[in-house]
Amino acid sequence: MFSKLRKRIFLRCPTCRAIVLHKDHYLTPEQEKERYELHHNDINDLGYKKFVSPIIQAVENDYNPNHFGLDFGSGSGPIVTSLLSKKGYQITMYDPFFTPNTNALSAKYDYIICCEVMEHFYDPAKEFNLLYSLLNQNGSLYCKTNLFKSSIDFTSWWYKNDSTHVFFYTSETLNWIQKTYGFISVTISDKIIVFQK
Known part of the structure; x- marks a missing residue:
């Protein structure tokens, strides 16, 4: 037991x-969706736009609307999706609760965005296998999450308090994922994590 x-x-x-949060404390799908519905992710909110800007900038630097x-x-x-679509980018959405478009999981992509999502994975092995399989060769997986570091006092760390956050990554975790699931490289910073296939 860690804590x-x-x-x-x-x-x-x-x-x-x-x-990892012990699975006995996982929410039911109904509870999880109810919690997500409390999030006020307003696409016009300037603070939210700034928060996701590292991912937007990375996609714009690496890819074009084609x-x-x-x-x-x-x-x-x-x-x-909203911000990139306005710039002409072709983005497909998938969300198990809000856009359960399973057809999206049978296509291939040049890049995948996983913004504040990976901390919700109940089965990271399954999800990273899936994400790798959906990427074209030389594709990029852009992730955003708060990493746990040894300098952080876990007991007072705010990020663990969200009941839908169940899996917390360290830089060692990300390097292990890169090697285990076959990504060529992983670039880690406080603002963005990029896996390259």
């Missing part, structure tokens, strides 16, 4: 060094 806080148990993976992208876990307010 026990407010009766919630967190474990530490000895292999990839991630911190490439095909997937917003994986696009949520109730798909701001990334």
